[in-house]
Amino acid sequence: MVKAIRFDKPGGPDVMKWVDVEVGEPGNGEIRLKQHAVGLNYIDVYFRTGMYPLPMPGGLGMEAAGEVTAVGAGVTDFKPGDRVAYVARPPGAYAQERVLPAAQVVKLPDALSYEQGASVMLQGLTAQYLLRRTYAVKAGDTIVIQAAAGGVGLLVCQWAKALGATVIGTVGSDEKAEIAKAHGCDYPIVYTRENFTKRVREITNGAGVPVVYDSIGKDTMTASLDCLAPLGLFVSFGNASGPLPPLDASELAGRGSLFFTRPTLFTYIGKRSDYEAMSAELFDVLVSGKVKTSINQRYALADVAKAHEDLEGRRTTGSTILQP
Template structure:
């Protein structure tokens, strides 16, 4: 038997139950992984609350790192004993042991520990596609990145510095501002003290930025559009403050023929070759020390409700992991 988090209804943190589950042999194309660490991400909150629907009862969590215990028929990607990490659906990472598609698993370099891997896969692969594929940034570009002191944000700050990109970050406190600067942000705006749209215009001499990366959603969307230079790209990749309300496409024309995209990691790594290429890019900058993964919060698996409460109340910085 294995301990795992299950939910039979959507709602607050209290719907997550710490229960015993039976984990059988992996089926065809599957591998059984014993987790050493599990990542916690805001997308887990979306599934827990029902914003993102899933069949119930079900588990939560899309990111983990551990050791392969067994593989099913036809599996070629990994073998028993391999150190692995993964990110992606199906949900169920909040568990000591689980079976999952072997096509998601990636062999973990020895230089990267389990805690780091569990904290970086979903967030790091997200930053990889945002900075390298959604828009192919080049040295000298100036971008705005919301929630710059969060798990995704701190990775983005560092990776942007590696690329020679000027990243302007938004944060909610002076402590988080210092953290973002420490990790490579060129400028930081505390949105509780300044109007971030006006400040971006000041910092860019009125020109605006070429790209805005916005995972906040409802509270920042319109202001983010107003930060863009003509022909700029609005990348809306999350909605921690709520879903973006419907708006007229003519708003994009009025602001300078702007581009808008709503990407998700799953589409960027749907092909195994793309997943492996993105992972090698991420593993390379982490193993080299150019990008450091800030694991700022650790909770026992049984205390996952506390992790969600802290995440939703914006009390966290960097990455959060669960220890099974």
Template sequence: MPHAIRLHQHGGPEVLSWETIDLPAPAPGEATVRHGAVGLNYIDVYHRTGLYPLALPSGIGMEGAGVVEAVGEGVSELRVGDRVAYAGGPLGAYADVRNIPAHRLLKLPDSIPFETGAAMMLQGLTAAYLLRKTYRVQPGDAVLIQAAAGGVGLIACQWARALGATVIGTVGSPAKAELARAHGCHHVINYSTENFAQRVREITNGEGVAVVYDGVGKDTFAGSLDSLRPMGMMVSFGNASGPVPPLDLILLSQKGSLFITRPTLMNYTAKREDLVALGSELFDVVVAGQVKIEVNQSYALKDAAQAHRDLEARKTTGSTILLP
């Protein structure tokens, strides 16, 4: 019988329940995917705790990679045996096998293993929309990437460098600083020992950066604004340290007519053609070796609770996968 992690209440990692499930045949428009690997992401923590409330009981998990085992009526783009990967809703990736709308699936190139595919989709597509859509990085831009040694950070740093940007990354430890340097950062700032906004000004000769990509949230938000050049773009795409407090918009004018946005992957990939285009760009840079996906931790899927504990304790670097 297939198994999945289920949520019956919001709370700590202990609410993640490993259960036997019944899986029906795929409905019209769906495909059945047997996972080779499942991705772990910080948004999973938000779903588990209720920061992003779910209708309970619920599955959890937003990305995976595997093989199509069956297709429902009306599915024409996929066949049984296709290698696929996905990121985004509906939730339920923490499972051996699942049904999912076929239009959310992308064919995974043969040269990309399932472990890499599962680790790269949510973080990689996030980096793709951040760098290519939200603020389109240009050669010569100076960019600041908060949490540069995290999953999105390591991908975004490599990709931004490949695009010709000067990449400044922040980290919380010397070990993570070395990791960031090895993955595209020209300059690394340890925000636990340095004033990162001040260092950004020094690195950019007082100008500031064109864009800040900030997935940390509360702890770095004010400094991120202070790191921008006039008319720079503040991209707040996550809140690992807690939600950003309310903002007085007059600050944006006082600090140089700044722009600010709080984007989500779901909006940028709502249309099938946009998902396919971003996925193609991601696969291209990975296959070309311009972006290397660091799968630094793996856990058995049934041990997802421990994976969540380690993620929240910031004991992980790069990407983490769960293995059915």
């Protein structure tokens, strides 16, 4: 028997229980994995609260890294002892060990630790598709990233800077402004005391920006739209403050023929070839040092309720690791 987090009804952090679970042998096309580090992400809160419904009882957690301990029939790309990382669904990464399809994991380079791997699969691949595919950021661009001191935000700041962009980011405090600035954010804006739309217009001499990446949702949608230049792209990739209100198409027209997209990671990594290519590019920028992981919190997996409380209370920065 091994330990894992399970919950049988949506609710607050207290619904998560540290229980014994049986992990069987891997079947056809599957691997068994001993997990050394598990990532924490805001989507875990959405699943826990029922915003994103799951069959009950269920598990939580989308990403982790560890060592392959057994492989099932038909698995040729992995063997026991391989170091791997993954982002996968359905949720279930909050566990000491698990069985999952081999197609959902990628090999982790020796130059990266298990903690690094577990901290970047969801957030890092999200940063990759945002900057490289949803809107291909190029040298000379000015971009806006909401929640610049968060896990995705710090990765986006660094990666966009490496691509030659000017980065404007919103943060909730002076402390977070310093963190964002240290990670490549040229203009951290403390939204609790500054009008960030006005500041974006000042910084861009009234022009606005070609793209806004927004993971906050309800509270920032209108202001994000107001930051855009004509033909700009509003990228909504999260709902930390709640789901977006209905968006009237005429709003996009009236603000300058704007574009809107609501991307999801699993669409972008739906093809195994894309998953591997995106992971390879992510690992390359990490190994090169152009982008560094910021693991600023660690909790025992058994104490995940505290981790969720801190995440929802916006008391975390960068990435958080749960230790099985």
